[in-house]
Amino acid sequence: MEFLIFSKALYSTWVFYKPERLLFDAGEGVSTHLGNRIFAIKHIILTHGHVDHIAGLWGIVNTRNNAMGDREKPLNVIYPRGNRAIEKYLDFIVSANPDLRYQFTRIPVEEGEKFFLRRAGSFERYLLPFRTRHTRDELSFGYHIIEIRKRLKDEYRSYDHREIARLVKEKGRDEVTEVYESKVLTISGDSMAIPYEEMEGTETLIHECTFLDKSQRRIPNHVSIEELLPLVKEAKPRRLILYHISSRFEHRFRHYNEEIKRELDGSGVEVYLVHPSKIFKL
Template sequence: MEIIVFSKAMYSTWLYYAPDRIMFDCGEGVSTSLTNKIYAVQRIFLSHGHADHISGLWGFLNTRNSAMGEREKPLEIYYHSSSSRIRKYLEFIMESSNRLKYEILIREIDEGFKLPLFPKDDELPGEETSEPSRKKSRYLEVFSTKHMETEITLGFHIKEKRKRLREPYRSMPQSEIRKVIQSKGTEEISEFYDQNLFTYSGDGLVMPLSRLVNTDTLFHECTFLNLEDRKGENHTSLEELLEPILEAKPKELYLYHISSRYSDSLRERIEKFERRMAENGIKVIIIPPGKICYY
């Protein structure tokens, strides 16, 4: 899995998820940082309309238009249907970029929106499907987060539909399972479930536990490493993350959108939190403010 991310609270945030060629948010400087990788991006999902999450769009679109690279495939941009800020900004960009050499598809979405990613078709796998080709179907799912009163903000899951043994058969010997299959078929012993491969929180307060559980890789904003530094109720603090993360138990936790006020003391402030996570089998990765990180 390849991920490239840059995040400095208040200035710029963007994340490129290479497995599905998706950009989450598009803050300032993204085209300068990604260079030719901007041609690999097929979809951009914007969490909300704050400038530090969308200000890189104009440069991204025009650099992609001017530099040498593939222009045959359209670029899709997704944002919440209520965001007048993003809508007006995109209208301005399109009016100012009337010689684009590639197609841009702009789509308004809402909470609960799902987009098939793999296989590349127009249908999401059904709960009861038994088609072998659908066992590893992957899709993106949109949910809302609590960040500001004036605009709905979004977070994103990338999920994969997998197949496993039903609970009654998991402790059964293989010889007994084979007998069940012979008499009732494989559908009797198996079930489909959705595994969260990746979750991106966008900006906001700590996500509800239901959004955190069953996630392999969790990117959660953590603007404040000290709760006392926060003014207002619109960003997450490290202290607030502790218990929900311990309960959710993601395999990997990436903390981003960290305030630059902590740049000189980042490691010492996070050390105790990291130790608690490690004791519970959770790996913590810090995205230092203002640094491009590759994973």
């Protein structure tokens, strides 16, 4: 399992990403659903301070302190620096839980500021926040997970194994290879469509899609499928996971699911929709 997601617009949203032990947002009910898995979380990454994305944080902090599990594992909360709602809520959580047995660290980040998730030998992955367009008075971020990788330099790509081995011996590995960065994951949080440059080249795009039908939207603070799909077709992520879908579309969920799959058929994009009242596993 890679992802465990619950997301129903206005009610609760959380995304557990197992490979990096991350939880993006912490909506209501998250600890109840994750159960013992809450002890596996290393970082909780908040996109913004709306209640449907943060209400479950207190539960996680408290349950990790009291339930059976490794109570000493540290826990970090990463969030947009200067987001007042989140800061006030964190102040409250800390004051309501003065005897935490583990280290609870608040890490405010700025747009474009790298936060390293892993640095083991040549394997490096970092988190990169970017600005999103949601509501006017709410500072909101989307995030990338970026991996630093190595590949053969262009001029050596046509060489066979033996020639490459000889070159490495002769000139050293660094001379033959180059470092590049690859987007492993991009998550929008609540937002209008994120810019094309942000979604371009990402392996997995998790994008909100509150409105599966644009005619239902009154205020431009969430994206609709009509705006998102043309961008996605161009940007061609390998996988697209649509979440934060409004429950008003629940009764015709199957219909929308089929429509969107048909629309992306042949584009090379694998698409999944997160049902607004079911846990999504991938």
